[in-house]
Every structure is written in C-alpha cells, then in structure tokens.
Amino acid sequence: MRVSTQNAHAALRSEHRSAHSSRRFTTRVAASIVVAGITLGLAAGCATPVPTPSAPAAETAPALSPDTNATLLADVTDALAAATKDRDADKLKGRLEGPALAVRTSQIEVAAVRDNDDLITDIPTTFQQVIINTDETWPRNSWAITDAGDDLTPPRLLVMQQNSARAHYKMWGWVQLRPGVEMPAFTEPTIGSESVAQDDTSLRFTPADAVAQYADLLVKGNQSDYVDNFEPVADDPFRSFMETWKSAQHDALQGDRVQGTYKITVDPMKDTPVLGVRTFQGGAMIMAALTTHEQMEAMQGATLSPQTKTAQALLHGKNPTNKLSATYIDMISLYIPPADSSDPITLLGYSHVQTAASVD
C-alpha cells in the first residue's frame, strides 16, 4: 500500500513535469513548423526577381573582329575588281579614299586610254596577315598583308581607314612590300594593336618627321642631312630606283641639242596624315603618301617625249613640247624603331605611280 502510493505520487510528479516539458516541446515544434512553412511558402510563392544586365568592364580591344575585318577586306577587293572590270573609278569611292583612291583612279584612267589593264596594280584578294588597331574613336585603321600575287609579285600591304562611325572602312593606301622584307612583329589581331599618331614621340622620330626626312632623302640622296638615320641607299629599293631614275633623266637632258634641266621635288602629301600602328617591339609601322613632281625642260625646238606608257596615256595624245612634267603619288611604308633604339629607319614597301603628266 505504501509503496504503491509512493509510486503513484512519483508517477504524478513525473507526469506533471513531463506534461510541462512536453508543452514547451510542443510550442517549440509548432513554432519551427510555422517558420518552415512560411519559408517554404515564401520561396515557392515569390516570383524570381528580374535579372539586371551585366557586362564586362570596357577594355582595350580590336575595333574589328577577324570576321568583320575579313568582310570589309572582301568588300574592298570586290570594289577594286568591279572598278577595274568596268573601268569605272566611281566604283572605287565606296571603299577607297585618300592616296589609294587617287592612284587607282589614275590607273583606271590609264587603262581606259590604253584599253589595257596591265598597268593597274594587281592587289591579291587573299591575306596572310591582318593587323587591327584598337581605336575607340575615329578615324580608325586596320592593316592587311596580302599573299603574293599570281605573277609572284611581292605581297602588298594595305591600310584601311574609317573616318567616322557611320562611314565604311576604306582602303587608304597600299605598298608593294620589299622583296624578302622582314616584317616587324605585331600582336594578334584578336588582341589588337595600338594606333600611332603622326606626332608620336615614343619612336626614334615621329612618323611625320621620318616621312619628311625620307622625302628629303629621295630628292637629295646622300647629300641629305638625314642620310644617317636610314639604311644605306643600296639597301633601299625605292631610293635606289629614284637615284637611278633621276640620273637617267638628268643624263637624257644633257645632250648638246637638248641642254635641258631636270628638277624634282618630293613632299609629303598635303592634308594627309601619316598612319601608323605599333609593332610588338614598340616601334611603329607607318604608311605615308608623298607627292613627287618632276619638271623637265629642254632648249627651244627640242621635244621631250614621255618614256613610260603611263605618261603617254596620261598625256591623252598631246603633242610633245620642250617641256614635260610629271606628278607621282608615292606611298611608302617605313619602320620606325622605338625611341631608345639607334636602328635605322627602314623601308618596308613603296608604290610609285605617275598620276599626271603635262607638256606645259
């Protein structure tokens, strides 16, 4: 009896405690259930927030992708081909400008006069290398080196320019690379190369100065003050050619019955900036246009006949006189070493095309 009663009491006390803690437990469980339920409901019921646009930070990049560059190069070569085919220089204007347009227009004119396209510079339509500038403003440039021509003529270096955002890239100039020339290295076109302004001072000479010096060199030869800044004339095919040409003209005017004079001027083309792009080594490859003017005059009674087919065509059948003048547009490409270098400026390629002739 006693034991049982004690047991009963113990059971009661225990039961009370148990019930109390059980209620607390129940409260906690209920609370956590409610929290879990609300969380689930919120997660399930709430709409996903709208995403916000995210773009990588702006960084230096080539202005053209390889694809778009290839497209515009194809457009350029198509325009060249179409203009040549139709001998219609107007078809060049969509894709050519500057010195290239002037030279090509003249060549098509000559071809039309001669009814022969042989003197139109062949520009291959396939490319072995492209150099894309990282311009963010306009004008912008890109460069391309063609494969060798069908007649094993050396590759051409072309430079394209986009003058404004809504303009096409247009071929601004081209040169025929020196045979066997070793081109400077450039960063990959997917990385892009920096443009070099014509007054860039990070080079041994600014591009504008280098071009002016080269023009002086073309006229004065070894008498130029700048001869030491360049490679020897024997190594420079354009200067070698010009020296030979000048002396030949000079000699031709020296006869007793001629007693002629020969004058030549070479100047950077007016209002035409020098285009440049940084090489991998920190130098610059530039392209510039020169205007070369020849004037020959013989004694009265003598006649000076043009010797080249181009000049003959450009005269449009005018009768020769004792005067003869010729205008050339020269496009040259130079490599200018970095400022801390003492290497000479070297010629990478050139184009020398007569674009006008006169007997006045």
Next chain:
Amino acid sequence: MSEFSYPEQVTRKFPAHRIVAIAMIVLGLAAVGAAIASATVWRESPTVTATATPQGDGTMVVTDPGVLTMVSDSVDISASVPGDETVTLVIGRDIDVNGWVGEDPYTRVTGFKDWTTLATEPGTTADATAPDASPAPDATASPDASPDTSPDASPSPDATPADDAAAPADYKGPDPKNNDMWAEQASDTGKVQMTWKAQDGRWSLLAAGVGEGATAPTLTLTWERATTAPLLIPGLIAGGALILAGLAIAIAGARGAFTRLAESEERRKEALAAKAARLNEGPSDEDKGIPWWMPIPMAWPRKSGASARGGSARADAASAASASSTSDDDAAAAVEAVGIDATEEDPDANDPTPWASPFTPREDGVAGTDAAAPAASAAADTASPATAGTPATSATPAATATGPIPDLSGDVPLTAATPGVTRKMLREFEAKRAAEEKAATNSGRFKALTNAIPILRKQPKDQPAAEPSTPDPKNESAEAWRNSWGISGEGINGGDTPATSTEGEEQ
C-alpha cells in the same frame, strides 16, 4: 487515488501530441506538394519575352551592354515598325553603336522593368562612352552634356524637346545596315528578327527605323532559359522529414497513452501474469529455435534492453536495461513485456526493486514507469493471493481495481460538467481501454516473437516436472508459476493493488 489524475493526464498530454503530429504531417504533405508544384505547375516559364516601347524622339533603340544576355546566352530579337517602313537590327560593341548613333536622339534600353517590360529612357547625346566620337556641334547639345555626365542620374527630359526642335519634321532615319563594325545585322520591312548568342565583350543592339518619316521600332527580346526546380529536393526532404517526425510523435503519443492506460489496468497485468504462468509450460526459445536477433514487436523503441532481452544472457539484459535510460516509449514497452517477463525473472522477483530497475526513469519525462513497474510487479506478485482464493483480498481489491472504469462511466453526467473531462475524452478513453483489453487477451500470440518465454529449466529450486502433469485450472497454474519463481504469498504486500485478481478471472 490515481483514478482521476489518469484521464487528466490523458487530456493534457495526449491531444497535444496529436495536434503537433497532425500539424507536422499536414505541413509535411503541404511541403511535398509545394515542392512538386514548384517543379511542375509553378515552374517558371522557359520563355521570357519582354518588350521595349520607344521613348521620346528618334528612330533608334539601343540596348545597354549586357541587356541582350541578361536572362540567357541566347536571345531572339524582334523589331517591328508600322506599315511598310524599313527596320534594321544591328549588334555591335557598345562603343561602336554609341559612336554610330552619335548625337541623334534614341531610346535607351537599360534592363528589365518587369518580366515582360524592358526599362527604357531617352538616350542622351552626351553618352560617356563615346564623347570623342563627334564633338557637340550645336548649342542644343552642349547644355545637355554637362548635366548628363552621369547618364542615369538625370534622363534629361529637356534633351528631347531640344533634339526634337533640332530634328526637322522630315527627319530621315539613318540606316546602320552594312557598317563594317557590326557583328550581326538584319533589315526588312515591317518586322525583322535575329538571334544573338553571347560573346565576350560589351555588346549593344541597335534597332533603327529607316528612311523618311521613320519611327523608332518596338523591340521585343525573347530568351529561352533552363528552368530549374531548386525547391524540389529540399521541399521533398523537408516535407518527408516533417511527415516522419509527425508520425513519430503520433506513435510516441499513442504509446505514451498506452503506458498511462496500463497504469491503472492492473487486471491486465494480472492477466498477463497468469498467461505468462501458463506459458512457462511452453518450450523455451532455445527449444523453439528462435534466433536471438528476432525482432521484438512493440518493444522496438527500447534501446538496449529490448535488443538484449532476446539473447540468452537475460540477466545481462536486465542489468543493461536497468542501466539504460528509459522514456515514455520504454515505459510502454515495459508494460507490454512486464507481464510476461515476470515469469522469467529471478526468484527475487518478489522484490519490487528489480522490476522497477529496468525501467528506472530519468529524472524527468518518464511518467509511467514508476507507476507501471510496481503495478506490474504487484500484478505478478499478487497473483498468488488472488488465486489463492482468499475472498477478502480478492474482494477488496476488486472494488479498487474496477474502480476507475465504473467510476468513469458512472460519472459521465458529472464529468460532462467538469471542464477537465469531456465526453469525447471519455469515449476515447473507453475505446483505448477496450483496445487495451483486447490486446491483453491477444498478447499470447506474441509469446514467440517477444522471446519472452520463461525457461523453467533454469530455475534451480523448483520442480518443473510437476507442472506439466498438473491439471490446468487457473489457480493451479498460477500457483505453479508462483512456486516456480519461489514466490510465497506472505512476502507479498497485500496493498490496494491485488485487485488484479478480478482481471485474471476475466482471462
């Protein structure tokens, strides 16, 4: 004295458990359902389509960098203009697009306004990304430029009228088509479409109405996106856990109720005891080849005691059980096993202590153990006085034992008025009791499974041989059991519990 506290305990505890259990199960089911729904009916649409309506003047719509790919890496772009006007779509670097747009008015798309609308604002001519593209040429652009150095800060509503005034009525919409800078372009009359795949860099879309009297196109961007159901697995797990927890609580609550029911049902203990006495005549579990690992129904929650009990080392099991902590569940299981186990315990079973010890409760939370164990032991112990045919003892406890039940049923009108006890509770209690009785009467079928079959041969000082030959009236069997355990009547306390004798008679 515990008669009245008994139903109160039930009302306090049992419904609380059940409410929690039901709540958890319901919430668990809801969570599972929500998880499934999140992967099916609630799943986001795999297509996102948003439209930009041009703002202000101009014929062009320009997207900010990143807008094209803000949902996924592939976007279908559509731009439409009224009638047979021409519309052109181009995609280029943002710097190129901004440079191309230059100073013309345009609509700038900055992102989502909502899932179906693109946020737009009038474009400013002094876009910071292309300041050099074309220097401000006229007076109207210059004043706008200075306040708009931070383009988002002020949409510069003044810019629109200024540009509007600058733009003649026959403004000719410029056509960006065929510019070398574009990565993609398309042009058509009325409507034009294109698809854009994400690329590295900052890409903008320019949609332009082209030509005389052109209007800015309406731009629609459509993305396909891979929709996921991130809540499916967590939802299923959480829901499943809730359901399981709810079930566990429900079972625990029910078992707790059993325990408390058993406290007052000494007659059941008596019945079990009596039955156990009969069972002593059965073969031992070794004889029956019952393996030690046989599961023990109803005793499964018991931690060490239950699993060990089936083994041959019962003494060890008993001590292990006594060492193990017990809970309500254990207590319930204990009650189940008590009646039968009693037959196998050592002769000192007449001492209540070993009975209580296997179920010694923790300080808290074990309600029924203390009550149950003595009750059980009492049931076992008092079997002999009851069956001994002592009328006095059997009569007195009978009143006590049957007290709870008749009292309750008889007090229905009273308890109806008592807040603590409701009819429902009484009904439930009655139902529980009936079930318990039924279980008690059927408990014999568990004898094999529980392994709770006494082994008489282990009892050294008894004469088991006599028992099989003994005729099998209840009294004799009970006495035989008592004798086999060395229980003598005078050692048993004759308290108010021997009422179990009446229960034994029911069996």
